[in-house]
Amino acid sequence: MNGLLRIALKLLLNDKGKFATLVIGITFSVFLMMQMTSMFSGILYQSAANIVNVGARMWVMDPAVQTPQNSIPMPNYVLDAVRSIPGVKFAVPFYVGAGLVKLNDGTYQSATIIGLDDASLFGRPTIISGSITDIYKNNAFIMVKDANYAKLGSPKIGTSFEINDHRAVVVALAHTPVPGLFGLPTLYTTYNRATQDLPSTRYLISYILVQPKSTQDIAAIEQQVKQLGYLALTDQQFITRNDRFYEFQTGMGTNILIMTLISFLVGLSIAGETFYMFVLDNLEHFGALKAIGAKSGELIQMIVFQSLVVGFLGFGFGVLLSSTMIAIAKLKIANYAAMVTYENLFLALIMVLIISVFSSYIGIRKVIRIDPFDVFRG
């Protein structure tokens, strides 16, 4: 390493109090930022669970639908109309709704009921015990074995209960990649049974799942569905729509943003203040360096290096701390909605860099202005 930077590093590390304050301050700030943004990412991700789990390329829905949590039923002619759009390889009806499960001990639990197209079973979950074809048996339901499995009394194959006053039998257990956000158990059945057994409005289809013939057909399909008065979205667009809903139409997005900003400002002020004091402490020595023959650019290098060192250390520790906390929380709380994404890491990194740049800036301003003559004048 360049000797000057080595000196800069020693000056920093040997001021243990300020060094610790700087690193802890930034660590704390990164930790808070990461917690906030990871929690929000987790919420967004899990709230879009159905979109990911079903895996359809395109979704057709009522234009007023914002999230996969609710749906506005569509009449059957829409399905036929969508099927007749050129570029549609196939389109199937999809039902999602809430059902009230009455357990054998007499307690009630609400659950998410998903009805898969009878013919294709498109969007089916991965079966982990039992057989998918048993879904065609009388009153058959497939239960997802996730964190909410126990809420229906951890049913085995053959267990029966009532859903909306209809008999239901668990015929298989399944797995889905993304857990839901709202802590509800999930039951799969056929579209026909779901629409027959659950109280419903005049219209029955929650969503139409569409497989386009090719990616190039997507735009035309979206256009045509729009002319029908409905909305067709790719799975990614639907996820984005869901994200936007939570970001902008609930208080959650704003609050997370404010909290993230506050964490940033806390880090900025702790680090900025401490770094300023650190530079002030060393100011007359920097003046002596200038007198001896250090160029201003060299002093700036030292300061930028010092602020980057604390910035990156704080970033590293902060990320480590928040990832560890999230990992531990996930072990203890099965459905804990938080995930560290590259976007979150990048955001935290940018904020840390701003903190570093700001800190060096106020330090540099001081150092640039030192007049080595003052070193002589005392």
Place this chain on the structure above:
Amino acid sequence: MILTARDITKSFGEAPNQTYALRDVSFDVDFGEMLYIVGPSGSGKTTLLSIISGILRPNGGDVVVKDTDIWKLGSDALAGFRLQNIGFVFQDYHLFPRLTTLENVAIPLILRREPWDRSLAEARKTLQVVGLAEKESLPPYKLSGGEQQRVSIARAIVAQPDLLIFDEPTASLDGDTGRKIVAFVKEHILNAQRAIIIVTHDSRIYEYATRIIRMEDGRIVPGTGADHEK
């Protein structure tokens, strides 16, 4: 001649409150000299020292050090010139408390981009010259005032500059220690290849000067410094 100062003028402040710290100061310094600049407080000694060492820009006049007209250099070039040619000993030492004594001494070499290990090795030799080899890993504040001044002398000479500048080197020391240090400097640091300029108003060390320039009100008192007292 190692240094020539011609017609140095320096004022501070703007027109109505303008004060002249130096008026038309001229003098020469030769290799092998230990020149003192003395005079009452406020007479312009520090200002003069700063100007001839390339730290404070004069309003008028020229300073030529080793054939370089230093105030014609840009600020980075001037910093480089100081680094290569001038060693400084400050009144209150200005040692980094968070570096070891050895690292402090090595700083001019590190600024010259010498490799780290070679810089420290050279600093170690120089600490031996000033008799502080065994203190190399201590922080400077664990040392006595006299020892700290010797460390700062080591730092000033580690890169073998030709011109050494001392500002009030004994002001923070008791009389005996001050005298010992200046005696040491004359005996071991001064040689025919370099010159030492010392600003002081400590009359107890006058005896070690090879020549004394006396200042009053921003001028050299006529007649002083003319004769070499070697």
